[in-house]
Amino acid sequence: QVQLVDSGGGSVQAGGSLRLSCQLSGVNLDYCMGWFRQTQGNRREGVAIINSALRGSYTDSVKGRFTISKDNAKSTLVLQMNFLKPEDSGVYYCAASTLKWTSCFLQEGYYHRWSQGARVNVSS
Numbered sequence: 001q002v003q004l005v006d007s008g009g010g011s012v013q014a015g016g017s018l019r020l021s022c023q024l025s026g027v028n029l030d031y032c033m034g035w036f037r038q039t040q041g042n043r044r045e046g047v048a049i050i051n052s053a054l055r056g057s058y059t060d061s062v063k064g065r066f067t068i069s070k071d072n073a074k075s076t077l078v079l080q081m082n083f084l085k086p087e088d089s090g091v092y093y094c095a096a097s098t099l100k101w102t103s104c105f106l107q108e109g110y111y112h113r114w115s116q117g118a119r120v121n122v123s124s
Helices: none
Strands: 003-008 008-014 017-027 033-038 045-050 056-058 065-070 075-081 090-096 118-123
Touching: 003 090, 017 033, 017 090, 017 118, 033 065, 033 075, 045 065, 045 075, 056 065, 075 090
Parallel strands: 008 118
Antiparallel strands: 003 017, 017 075, 033 045, 033 090, 045 056, 065 075, 090 118
């Protein structure tokens, strides 16, 4: 059974940090995975993705502040978020692909399994 269960959301002041975790089951850990978010009034957007070589890619607005990682032994996907800004507030989803792509992209069409979402609120 495929399950992606995320945790770690919450409220923090600007400049603070949060760590999101996603417990994975029933997915191939070598396929593309990532974190997406939906901020108020906007469509869901890709934040960070990681490939089978554990190489991460990030949307420009989070580069240098967010780090994606994966622990295959624990079947866990993590997003470490530092220097948070109010515009980072939203609902964050972890996602996994069920297909083996030659490259991983920050576009939700490449991902087929989603978590329930974790809310992040950053106050100024």
